[in-house]
Amino acid sequence: MRALVYYGNKDVRLESNWEDPKILNDNDAIIKVSYTSICATDIEEWQFGPNYIQPEDTPVVHGHEITGEVIEIGKNPTALKIGDKVAVNNVIHCNSCFWCLKGQGGACVSMKVAGFHYDGGLAEYMRWPSDHLIKVSDSTPDEHGALIEPTSVACHAVRKSGVRPGDNVAVVGCGTVGLLTIQVLKASGANVAAVDIRPESLKLAKDFGADYTFDSRDKEIIEKMIEVSDGIGHDIVFETAGSAEAPKISIDYTRRGGKTILVGIYSAQPKMDFNQIVFFEREVIGSVGSAPGDMEAGVRLLNQGKIDPAPLISNIISLDNVVEEGYQKMASNSKGIFRILVKP
Ligand SMILES: [Zn+2]
Ligand SMILES: [Zn+2]
Numbered sequence: 001m002r003a004l005v006y007y008g009n010k011d012v013r014l015e016s017n018w019e020d021p022k023i024l025n026d027n028d029a030i031i032k033v034s035y036t037s038i039c040a041t042d043i044e045e046w047q048f049g050p051n052y053i054q055p056e057d058t059p060v061v062h063g064h065e066i067t068g069e070v071i072e073i074g075k076n077p078t079a080l081k082i083g084d085k086v087a088v089n090n091v092i093h094c095n096s097c098f099w100c101l102k103g104q105g106g107a108c109v110s111m112k113v114a115g116f117h118y119d120g121g122l123a124e125y126m127r128w129p130s131d132h133l134i135k136v137s138d139s140t141p142d143e144h145g146a147l148i149e150p151t152s153v154a155c156h157a158v159r160k161s162g163v164r165p166g167d168n169v170a171v172v173g174c175g176t177v178g179l180l181t182i183q184v185l186k187a188s189g190a191n192v193a194a195v196d197i198r199p200e201s202l203k204l205a206k207d208f209g210a211d212y213t214f215d216s217r218d219k220e221i222i223e224k225m226i227e228v229s230d231g232i233g234h235d236i237v238f239e240t241a242g243s244a245e246a247p248k249i250s251i252d253y254t255r256r257g258g259k260t261i262l263v264g265i266y267s268a269q270p271k272m273d274f275n276q277i278v279f280f281e282r283e284v285i286g287s288v289g290s291a292p293g294d295m296e297a298g299v300r301l302l303n304q305g306k307i308d309p310a311p312l313i314s315n316i317i318s319l320d321n322v323v324e325e326g327y328q329k330m331a332s333n334s335k336g337i338f339r340i341l342v343k344p
Contacts, residue, residue: 002344003123004322006053006062006115012046012323018061021119021127026075029130031068031086035316036121037146037339038326039065044267045116046327052116063342064090064114066121067145070133078130085140086133087148088121089295090114105291106156113289122322124344134295137303143316144302146341147180147309151298152290154180157263158188159294160287161236165189168229172216172250173241174201176312176338177263181238183208184298187306193228195221195253196241200336204311216249225253234258244268247284248276256280263287312338319344 003018021030042062045053053060066088070080080086093100094110105111114120114128136145154177163169167190171178174196185192186209193212194205202213212228214221226233233255239246242264248271254260260282277284301307314337317325326340 001124002319003061003119004063004319005059006045007059008055009049010046012062012327014319014322018123021125023072023074024127027129027131028074028127029070029078029080029133030072031088031126031128031133032071033066033068033121033124033126033344034085034142035067035146035341035343036063037065037149037341038063038322038330039150039339040330041265042115043327043331046323047331048267052113054117057117060116061119061121061123061126062115063120063122064116065146065149066090066114066126067136067142067148068121068126071125073130076130080130080133080135085136085138085142085145087136087145087295087299088114088126088128089132089134090120090149091289092129092132093292106287106289122319122342122344134299136299140302141310143313143341144309147176147312147339148295148298148302150176150339151180151184151302151307151309152295153177153263154184155297155301156290156294157181157238157261157287158184159297160285161238161259161261163188163190163236166191167235168232169193169236169238170195170225170234170253171205171210171238171240172246172253173239173243173264174198174205175240178238178240179204179208179312179338180307180309181240181263182210183307184301187301193225193234207311208308222252229255236261239264242266244270246270248272251276251282251284254282257282259283259285261285261287313341314338316341316343318342
């Protein structure tokens with residue numbers, strides 16, 4: 001089969017004779033990949049890695065935001081049937097480490113991820129455990145399934161935050177994960193303010209249900225945000241921008257005694273005054289990837305139409321030009337580009 005294979009830093013190759021995946025144990029299934037979405041993490045691995053990818057796991061088929069159709073199932077009993085549309089739950093937790101046993105799967109020390117440790121979805125076919133394939137309703141367009149993985153990242157952050165209906169929350173950074181976080185928060189009954197500098201992102205935030213939008217360059221933004229949060233400030237602020245100044249801004253927007261959830265991954269060292277946390281008794285919580293149950297929650301929201309990923313699909317390309325039309329384009333210009341999907 002054809003597959004886009006990660007060998008190392010700036011070395012990703014389109015292989016035309018990569019071995020077809022086979023069922024190796026009774027819990028495996030084989031899917032025909034419909035779409036795999038390219039994520040900033042893939043580009044980081046290509047540009048600066050190997051980072052999360054361990055050199056001993058290379059070469060490895062890249063791609064971790066995957067949807068496909070089940071074409072073969074191992075002997076173990078499963079509710080899946082041949083022909084089912086599925087999203088790949090790309091993270092396999094060990095279920096035996098200290099953190100997994102405490103119910104903190106997001107912090108598992110031995111997790112294995114598709115496209116990083118095991119062959120991923122930038123290929124025609126993929127093997128994956130059938131208990132990590134989540135059925136997507138037949139009425140959901142195939143391309144939407146590829147955005148279930150970033151949706152699970154948004155669900156993880158929102159579920160970790162403990163948000164309650166009616167809470168005043170803000171989302172700083174309206175890229176793909178930020179805009180999905182806004183939709184998950186609206187489905188949870190929160191009052192949502194969105195912050196970004198890109199007008200097209202703020203417009204999408206509004207389309208997705210944000211109650212207020214703010215340009216972070218506005219000199220009076222703090223006063224305006226306090227005004228829309230009952231004069232108190234936001235109960236919870238989600239930081240999804242990942243820039244060096246975003247954590248400080250997000251903590252500033254958080255009310256006294258409120259929570260800041262950091263979802264961004266920082267390539268530059270953020271600047272921080274820790275007194276901002278101490279003096280106002282704020283809580284700062286990190287959230288990365290997803291934990292058991294988050295992807296199922298994302299699929300449910302998508303099946304119910306409470307999440308609409310369509311406006312986040314900026315382009316669909318083939319396996320032939322993933323590096324030029326995908327990685328290079330997303331690395332050089334983030335303007336107006338959310339997700340680029342690959343149709344193998
Ligand atoms: Zn991703
Ligand atoms: Zn574990």
